[in-house]
Amino acid sequence: MNTRSAPxxxxxxxxxxxxxxxxxxxxxxxxxxxxxxxxxxxDPVVTSTAARGxxxxxxxxxxxxxxxxxxxxxxxxxxxxxxxxxxxPVDSWTYSDINSIKARVSxxxxxxxxxxxxxxxxxxxxxxxxxxSEIIKETADGLIDGKVDLENPDKILRIxxxxxxxxxxxxxxxxxxxxxxxxx
Numbered sequence: 105m106n107t108r109s110a111p112x113x114x115x116x117x118x119x120x121x122x123x124x125x126x127x128x129x130x131x132x133x134x135x136x137x138x139x140x141x142x143x144x145x146x147d148p149v150v151t152s153t154a155a156r157g158x159x160x161x162x163x164x165x166x167x168x169x170x171x172x173x174x175x176x177x178x179x180x181x182x183x184x185x186x187x188x189x190x191x192x193p194v195d196s197w198t199y200s201d202i203n204s205i206k207a208r209v210s211x212x213x214x215x216x217x218x219x220x221x222x223x224x225x226x227x228x229x230x231x232x233x234x235x236x237s238e239i240i241k242e243t244a245d246g247l248i249d250g251k252v253d254l255e256n257p258d259k260i261l262r263i264x265x266x267x268x269x270x271x272x273x274x275x276x277x278x279x280x281x282x283x284x285x286x287x288x
Contacts, residue, residue, distance in 0.1 A: 117149075118160035118197070119167045121264055121271065123190040126156050132187035136161055139184060143173050154267035155229030159188075167193035174281040182283070191281040194264065194271035202234065202242050205263060208272045213248050215274035216261065221253035225260050230267045239263060 124132035133150045140148035140163050149162040163170060174191060177184055198208040216222050224243060226236045234242075244252075248261065257277070264271035273279075 117162045118153075118271065119163060119194055120161040120170065121153075121192045121194055122150075122159045122161055122188050123192075124157055124159060124187055128187040129156075129159075132159060135185070135187045139174070139177065139188070140165065140170070142177075143170060153229075154269075158229055158266060168279050171279055171281045175286055178281075178283065178286045182286075185283050189283045192262065192264070193273055193275065193279055195273040196271075198270050198272065200233065200265050200268050200270040202239070205239065205243060205270050205272065208270070209243050209248070209261065209263075212272060212274055213261075216248060216250060216259045218250070220258040221251045221256075222248065222259040222261060223252055223254050223257040224263065226263045226265065228265045239265075 122132065122136055129152070136150045136159065137148055140161070143165060145163045145165050147164070151160050153160045171191060171193060174185075195212060196208060198204040224240045226239050228236065243261070243263070260273075260275045260277065260280075262271075262273045262275055264273075
């Protein structure tokens with residue numbers, strides 16, 4: 105079986121987070137494994153996170169290419185996504201304190217090119233230490249240049265806070281797969 109409990113897999117290994125319903129947790133794990141296997145990953149690992157409804161995935165495939173392939177699979181057969189409505193790549197992990205987040209953002213901010221518009225999206229799960237606006241203010245101040253576009257950015261600096269960890273990613277809107285907006 106390709107599932108593990110959270111202590112067996114370091115959160116730093118997840119390169120995709122998948123949203124699911126609390127009631128369909130096991131079915132979602134099976135669906136993820138079936139989909140990734142169909143895409144060529146012979147041994148994907150899927151595990152629970154500290155946040156109910158969020159599964160951590162470690163795939164040997166390129167996470168952004170997986171997202172592109174999910175769109176193709178959805179176009180052919182939307183029913184393949186009964187239990188996994190949203191898939192988000194994660195570039196790197198750190199601890200969820202402000203200083204660790206700022207340090208990691210500093211390392212990857214060059215992925216937002218000169219002249220590109222951007223926004224910060226913060227998703228908090230089982231995390232109460234800071235308010236979203238505080239995280240955004242602390243992260244944006246002096247770290248990232250360029251024009252902010254909250255509606256239609258070229259890049260999204262996404263911070264997924266799950267308990268004591270933060271997944272940090274620089275994504276384009278097309279790097280996120282959602283059955284609600286499969287062709288974004």
